[in-house]
Amino acid sequence: MRIGVIGAGVVGALIARELCRYGIEVHLFEREEDVSFGVSKANSGVIHGCFHEKPGTTRARFCVEGNAEYTALARELDFPFKRIGAHVIAFNSDDVAALERLKAQGEEIGCAGLEIIDREEILSREPRVNPDVRAALWSPTVGIVEPWDVAIAAVENACANGLVLHLGTEVTGIRVTGGRVTGIATDAGGFSLDAVVNAAGLYADRVARMAGVDRPVLHPRRGEYILLDKQAAGTANSVLFPAPTNNSKGILVLPTVDGNILLGPTADDLPALSPDAAATSSVGLAAVVSGAKRLVPGLDPRLTIKTFAGVRPEPAGGEFVVGPTVVRGFYQAAGMRSPGLTAAPAVARYLSREIAAEFGLEEKSAFDPQRKSPPRFSELDEAARAALIEEDSSYGRIVCRCNEVTEGEIVAAIRRGARTVDGVKFRTRAGFGRCQGGFCTARILTILSRELGVPPEEVTVRGKDDRIVVGRVRP
Amino acid sequence: MKSYRTDVLVIGGGAAGLAAASAAAEAGRETILIEREDSPGGVLEQCIHPGFGVHRYREELTGPEFAARLVEELDASGAEVLTGRSVLAIDPKTRAVETVGPEGVRTIRPKAVVFATGARERPFGALRIPGPRPVGIFTAGLAQKLVNLHNLLPGRRALILGSGDIGLIMARRLHLEGVEVVGVLELKPFPGGLMRNVVQCLDDYEIPLHLSHTVIAVHGTKRLTGVTAARVDETGRPITGTAREFAVDTLILSVGLIPEAELIGRFVGLDPINRGPCVDSRWRTRAPWLFAAGNSVAVFDLVDTVAAAGESAGRFAARFAENDIPEVRKIPISRGENVLHLVPTEIDPGVPTLIHLRVPRPMQRAQVRIGEGIVSRRLIGVRPAEMVEVEVPVEAAEELAKLADVKVEVVEE
Numbered sequence: 001m002r003i004g005v006i007g008a009g010v011v012g013a014l015i016a017r018e019l020c021r022y023g024i025e026v027h028l029f030e031r032e033e034d035v036s037f038g039v040s041k042a043n044s045g046v047i048h049g050c051f052h053e054k055p056g057t058t059r060a061r062f063c064v065e066g067n068a069e070y071t072a073l074a075r076e077l078d079f080p081f082k083r084i085g086a087h088v089i090a091f092n093s094d095d096v097a098a099l100e101r102l103k104a105q106g107e108e109i110g111c112a113g114l115e116i117i118d119r120e121e122i123l124s125r126e127p128r129v130n131p132d133v134r135a136a137l138w139s140p141t142v143g144i145v146e147p148w149d150v151a152i153a154a155v156e157n158a159c160a161n162g163l164v165l166h167l168g169t170e171v172t173g174i175r176v177t178g179g180r181v182t183g184i185a186t187d188a189g190g191f192s193l194d195a196v197v198n199a200a201g202l203y204a205d206r207v208a209r210m211a212g213v214d215r216p217v218l219h220p221r222r223g224e225y226i227l228l229d230k231q232a233a234g235t236a237n238s239v240l241f242p243a244p245t246n247n248s249k250g251i252l253v254l255p256t257v258d259g260n261i262l263l264g265p266t267a268d269d270l271p272a273l274s275p276d277a278a279a280t281s282s283v284g285l286a287a288v289v290s291g292a293k294r295l296v297p298g299l300d301p302r303l304t305i306k307t308f309a310g311v312r313p314e315p316a317g318g319e320f321v322v323g324p325t326v327v328r329g330f331y332q333a334a335g336m337r338s339p340g341l342t343a344a345p346a347v348a349r350y351l352s353r354e355i356a357a358e359f360g361l362e363e364k365s366a367f368d369p370q371r372k373s374p375p376r377f378s379e380l381d382e383a384a385r386a387a388l389i390e391e392d393s394s395y396g397r398i399v400c401r402c403n404e405v406t407e408g409e410i411v412a413a414i415r416r417g418a419r420t421v422d423g424v425k426f427r428t429r430a431g432f433g434r435c436q437g438g439f440c441t442a443r444i445l446t447i448l449s450r451e452l453g454v455p456p457e458e459v460t461v462r463g464k465d466d467r468i469v470v471g472r473v474r475p
Numbered sequence: 476m477k478s479y480r481t482d483v484l485v486i487g488g489g490a491a492g493l494a495a496a497s498a499a500a501e502a503g504r505e506t507i508l509i510e511r512e513d514s515p516g517g518v519l520e521q522c523i524h525p526g527f528g529v530h531r532y533r534e535e536l537t538g539p540e541f542a543a544r545l546v547e548e549l550d551a552s553g554a555e556v557l558t559g560r561s562v563l564a565i566d567p568k569t570r571a572v573e574t575v576g577p578e579g580v581r582t583i584r585p586k587a588v589v590f591a592t593g594a595r596e597r598p599f600g601a602l603r604i605p606g607p608r609p610v611g612i613f614t615a616g617l618a619q620k621l622v623n624l625h626n627l628l629p630g631r632r633a634l635i636l637g638s639g640d641i642g643l644i645m646a647r648r649l650h651l652e653g654v655e656v657v658g659v660l661e662l663k664p665f666p667g668g669l670m671r672n673v674v675q676c677l678d679d680y681e682i683p684l685h686l687s688h689t690v691i692a693v694h695g696t697k698r699l700t701g702v703t704a705a706r707v708d709e710t711g712r713p714i715t716g717t718a719r720e721f722a723v724d725t726l727i728l729s730v731g732l733i734p735e736a737e738l739i740g741r742f743v744g745l746d747p748i749n750r751g752p753c754v755d756s757r758w759r760t761r762a763p764w765l766f767a768a769g770n771s772v773a774v775f776d777l778v779d780t781v782a783a784a785g786e787s788a789g790r791f792a793a794r795f796a797e798n799d800i801p802e803v804r805k806i807p808i809s810r811g812e813n814v815l816h817l818v819p820t821e822i823d824p825g826v827p828t829l830i831h832l833r834v835p836r837p838m839q840r841a842q843v844r845i846g847e848g849i850v851s852r853r854l855i856g857v858r859p860a861e862m863v864e865v866e867v868p869v870e871a872a873e874e875l876a877k878l879a880d881v882k883v884e885v886v887e888e
Contacts, residue, residue, distance in 0.1 A: 226603070276607045307603050307605075397559065401561065434737075439617075442617065442624070442625055445621075461610045462697075464697070466609070468610060469628055469630075470724070471628050474626060
């Protein structure tokens, strides 16, 4: 039995990992040069409390289950996860009514611990919130992660359990014979497969059509963000939401697991996917600042260190497209718009069980769910730091001064699969700080060149053609 | 954990730190200099152009030559140098300085510290310029490091945003290495760097300088393919209808330096305009044992000034380590009109004070006035790129001490 999963974002990575429980051959195909370089790279990283979801929807169901799974998942896969809770901020009586509706809706779908708190209480918890606040909805189950951490950890664990990972490999066709999947074509050749899971994110509609399946129907939705320096710590202690509007949860202010402050996203529906869909706009960035300032008027946009945009797949009708299709062996986890990150563990569990039932698979005892994160120097105590340097002196060389990332961590990231500057950055946080790589990019380039055994002019930022330098000054 | 004691610890081996360590050691104090790179010199090592040392050494040197002189002086002074070692934390209560290097974690317990960590470049992300995020956008310092120290070429056709000195220097450097430099954009109506650099780096090579212009969008999904620029009004806002396209694969940013002082900002406070710690006439911060000098205090115009600041800070740090600085009431000074950067922000009346300031715009004739004219100096042809220096003698400081509020102002005449 051979299964192929298309797309190594959070959803595909978790599905691939679940499938590895069954002692079958699992292949994961990713068109980008690294795991999580698509939708998973640029979103809010919020593990939602699900109170925004309508009862009876697939979104509500998978969101509640997924949220609950994150504690155990973070422990097994050893990625940073903080259940910091969220507050939905109400400024007027309409907003207060919306809080009541959200609370009732959340309670109906099984979201625990929701509580409406008064002005005084929210201001004591979040002193920088707009003093015009009237009340807030508190959701203690909301958490934060860096989405790429989840995908990277899941893929590493899956690989340790036999996953075959195909990076930089684009699926170009799906072979269907007699109403069932028999294989796929890729730009690196064909593969015979007994089943295929479509977790292709923004491209899931194209992949579905390759199999002759007409759902999902997707359109891209862009969200723009602003990341503030760690000096902005304390701007928000929890995830701050405004009272929701029709098509989005609004512009949030939240701390990241690394201690920065993230503002955003906007929600712009784009007619079609274009190469520059993930571009920021002056209108969008201004909307992020004004939306965030409505929640926290004193926040300082001068502490901006990065702006970026992410593109999410928005399915027609708004529902996830999860499960089997008319083509036997062709499964989908598509249209994973927000709260897709939250839902992903539950979707992965559900889908792998469906596949196991269909194909009569049994879990193998050899599956090891534990993955150990490589050491992160900045988070260790003095004794652990000393021990690490004793073992390998490159852990005593700080390369990224802003986030205190050592050469040892960068080398470990490359040995675990990073092949690009961004691959190193997302795994280690080197270049993610207030200087945005001004100081460390040259060092990282040198280390990548040395470890990969390629000249520095071949090193790329995200893969393929985007080399960081164009050549030598002199031969 | 291994720990060391010393009289004076200097953090940072650039111009300010090297000069500080030499001065402290020459004053007879046991001195350690700690530098994160494998050799001292700091950013001077990548500044291979001439123009350094005219004040300090009365001759024109390149950056590495200037650094070599400082290193010679340091070697002669007897200060100890630890390279390849970074400071992770400074405990303001115990003065314990936690450091790390390939030999392990070490705590250094000095009597006095000179903080000389220099500045970082303002990154692209801070500008909030819309567009995708293609490869090919470099800060000028990174481009300079790649070209001068790594023999790597950042691109083939470049536009430079910001006419600060590094931007101007890089325009010439890239041009000389065969990169087509299509122009330099400057948001302000006057150049950001020294006039001599405008002449020697742009005019001499016919590289156009577009004043009152900025970048309003970048293009390209993988590699940069172009930049949209526009003219701006007096407030810096783009004027509609003035957009123009530059087809370039490289954008070099010289849009400001920021003192790298977050490590101490937590407990000494940072001046909102200088963005470095508040210091007094002896380069002393609000922590009596902590001195700071050079670009970690405020961004200076000349490395000669930075070295002089370091030397002064090192000497006073040595005296503090000897318990030889009396506690006196300091005179806080504040910014009046036409003053941006201001160092120091407190006058110690026990010593002569050299005040360094920057004006926000060029002025033909002006007068610096301190404390309603107790100290004043006429200025001719003053520009934001060049720092103004004014000496406040001890006698004048005694007069200033009698005022309730001492302002420094630049009055245009």
